[in-house]
Amino acid sequence: xxxxxxxxxxxxxxxxxxxxxxxxxxxxxxxxxxxxxxxxxxxxxxxxxxxxxxxxxxxxxxxxxxxxxxxxxxxxxxxxxxxxxxxxxxxxxxxxxxxxxxxxxxxxxxxxxxxxxxxxxxxxxxxxxxxxxxxxxxxxxxxxxxxxxxxxxxxxxxxxxxxxxxxxxxxxxxxxxxxxxxxxxxxxxxxxxxxxxxxxxxxxxxxxxxxxxx
Amino acid sequence: xxxxxxxxxxxxxxxxxxxxxxxxxxxxxxxxxxxxxxxxxxxxxxxxxxxxxxxxxxxxxxxxxxxxxxxxxxxxxxxxxxxxxxxxxxxxxxxxxxxxxxxxxxxxxxxxxxxxxxxxxxxxxxxxxxxxxxxxxxxxxxxxxxxxxxxxxxxxxxxxxxxxxxxxxxxxxxxxxxxxxxxxxxxxxxxxxxxxxxxxxxxxxxxxxxxxxxxxxxxxxxxxxxxxxxxxxxxxxxxxxxx
Numbered sequence: 356x357x358x359x360x361x362x363x364x365x366x367x368x369x370x371x372x373x374x375x376x377x378x379x380x381x382x383x384x385x386x387x388x389x390x391x392x393x394x395x396x397x398x399x400x401x402x403x404x405x406x407x408x409x410x411x412x413x414x415x416x417x418x419x420x421x422x423x424x425x426x427x428x429x430x431x432x433x434x435x436x437x438x439x440x441x442x443x444x445x446x447x448x449x450x451x452x453x454x455x456x457x458x459x460x461x462x463x464x465x466x467x468x469x470x471x472x473x474x475x476x477x478x479x480x481x482x483x484x485x486x487x488x489x490x491x492x493x494x495x496x497x498x499x500x501x502x503x504x505x506x507x508x509x510x511x512x513x514x515x516x517x518x519x520x521x522x523x524x525x526x527x528x529x530x531x532x533x534x535x536x537x538x539x540x541x542x543x544x545x546x547x548x549x550x551x552x553x554x555x556x557x558x559x560x561x562x563x564x565x566x567x568x569x
Numbered sequence: 570x571x572x573x574x575x576x577x578x579x580x581x582x583x584x585x586x587x588x589x590x591x592x593x594x595x596x597x598x599x600x601x602x603x604x605x606x607x608x609x610x611x612x613x614x615x616x617x618x619x620x621x622x623x624x625x626x627x628x629x630x631x632x633x634x635x636x637x638x639x640x641x642x643x644x645x646x647x648x649x650x651x652x653x654x655x656x657x658x659x660x661x662x663x664x665x666x667x668x669x670x671x672x673x674x675x676x677x678x679x680x681x682x683x684x685x686x687x688x689x690x691x692x693x694x695x696x697x698x699x700x701x702x703x704x705x706x707x708x709x710x711x712x713x714x715x716x717x718x719x720x721x722x723x724x725x726x727x728x729x730x731x732x733x734x735x736x737x738x739x740x741x742x743x744x745x746x747x748x749x750x751x752x753x754x755x756x757x758x759x760x761x762x763x764x765x766x767x768x769x770x771x772x773x774x775x776x777x778x779x780x781x782x783x784x785x786x787x788x789x790x791x792x793x794x795x796x797x798x799x800x801x802x803x804x805x806x807x808x809x810x811x812x
Contacts, residue, residue, distance in 0.1 A: 457590075525605055526590055526612065529665070 390546050391417035397539040399568055404538075409433075410568035411440055411535070415450075415547065416560060420519075420540035422502055425533060429490035432504050432513060432532045437567065439464070439482060439515055445565035451477045452518075453549035453556050460505055461562060462516040469561050477555060482515035489513060490532045497527035500537035519544055595666050595688045597622060599634070603644060603669060609656040613648070615640055616670035630683060632670035635695055640669060643695035643702075650706045653779070658807045663717045664710065665689040671696040682709030686716040701749045708776035714806070715768055721802040724767040730794045731757055737766045751777075757791035774799050778812050 362370075396418030404410050406423065413420040426433040439445055445462060447469035452460035465480025466473040489510045497503065497520060505516035513532055520527070521544065537544070548560045591600045591614060599618040607613070615635070621628040635643075651667065659665065663686040673680055673694035681697040682705065684690075691709055698705075715722045728737070735757070738744050748761035758764050763773035774795045777785060787793060803810050 524590060526594060526602070529610065530594060 391543075394418055394542050394546055395540075396543075397421055399539075402539070404568070408567075408569050409535075410538075411436075411565065412568060413445075413540075413565045414563040415543055416563070417543045417546045418540060420543050421538045422535045423538050424502075424535040428493045428495060429504075429532045429534050431487050432490055432534045435484065435487055435513075435515070436504075436517070436534055438484070440565050440567055443564070443566075444482065444515065445562050448562050448565075449477065449556075449559040450547045450561070451555055451559055453547055453559070455549045455551065456521050456545070458518050458520050458524075459544055459547050459549075460516060460518040462505070464515050472559075474555065474557065478516070480516075484514070486512050486514050491529050493533075495528060495533045497524045497531070497533065499523055500541050501533055502535040502537065503527065503531040503533050506531065521545060595668075595690045597668060597688075597690070597692070600668060603640065604648075607648070607652075609652060609654060609659055610665070611648075611651055611659065611667055612665060613644065613667045613669060616668065620670070629676045630674070630692075631677075632668075632673040632692060632694070635669065635671040639671070639695060644669065646703060647693060647695070647706060650703055650779075651710070653811070654710065655807070655809070658810060661717070661806050662686070662710075662714045663689045664691060664713045666691070668692040669695050673697075681705035682712075684709050684712040684716065686713050698749070704776045704780040705749070706776075707779035708772045710779075711772040711775040712768065714775075714803070715771060718802070718806055721805055722768075722771055727767045727771060727795070727798065730791050730798070732791075735764075737764065737770070740766060755787060755789045755792050757789060757795075759792070770795070771799060775803075782812060 394417045399410065399412050399419060399421050402421070404423070409424040409426060411422045411424060413422060424433045424436060439462075444464050448461050448464060449467040449469065449472055450459050450461045451463055451467045452458070460478075461467070463477050463480035464482045466476040467478070467480055487504075489504075489506065495501075499520060499522050502517055502519050504513040505518050506512045506514075517534065518531075519537060521541070548556055548558075550556055589598070591602075592598050597614075597620060599616055599620045600614040601617050603613040603615040605612045616632060617634055619631065619633045622630040647667065647669070654664075664684075666689055668690060670692065671694060673683065673692060675683065679694070679697075681694055681701070683692040685692075691713060693706065693709065744765065747765075750761070751759055752761070758770065759773045759777050763770040774792070778796060778799060785796070787796075800812065803812075
């Protein structure tokens, strides 16, 4: 006669913990793999804008970043920005410089595109349209979400590269040309790939597309 | 080959820990904001740790962090003097960042300040000799002015003010003429240090003009020519400038 073996209390506890552990492992595996899981994707067509002609939509793997451009603050830079957005030049450009919770930079059209990413030169590329002058006459406080034109160490060397700051940067005022502000989707940018201690991101995330709303 | 490339890439891409906004702007490490809410838009930064700078591997410029009490005390003096320069004027001469640290030296020779008009930065030694400290601030500001407007401060024109048999040394540290005390009998120079180079001489005249303001009464014709030269050219940069 086969004797039925009863599970002891300690065995029940161990089994319970194993099941809990398995559930946690599964959940964390899913979350780690899917970094965009809690990121809200904003649909610009469902939002009313005061100046729709100055609204740009930057799409990344985690969704849309909706940016309002400031032509009154920096007319030349916004004009350049719109020209490049309109021609699709920013599509497939890498977020080549990402500093966790501080700043993300993209827009190297020469060495930072998906099809010809050059790690040795990314960040030094040009658009081919020439440089434009820094526009610093208007007092402007750089706060989280503001978009600015990147430049070399010298003034008046702005071209196509831009940055978006993820924290307030009081020292940027009077240094960099402001071009706009993220209205929706800053959390999308916080999910852009960065590597701690690395200046340039190896195998970076890319802009899927960047277009004007109108 | 692939491993070699990966290895090389690692060293090309890696940077010191995390990116620092101040370092990216003016290429000086270990700084924090002291005060940026100023009427003339000067940004005061202070060293949190010692730092070294230099164009070559030697990095022969060195400065040390200071304690808060000294910083607070000296900031008051420095800002009082630098507040005399308007925002417009500072823009025209390319001065925006003031770095406060102590025991500043170049090649182990102590100095009151190091101006750099390209980075728009003036590093000031807040432990510099107290007797000359305030005047030295204006002296260093003049170097920024001069570097930004060389077209106005022509050394050959300046040298003609001196007696024909006088010659400056090749550099400001090429001899031991470092005394900053005001001469009783000027004979063309405010201080011994003014005799080192034309640009130091100009800086000494400017700093005396700024520090003593209208108290300079001098019968020295050379000094008076030099004063007029400095005044004329400063006003060419900004005609609303007040000495």
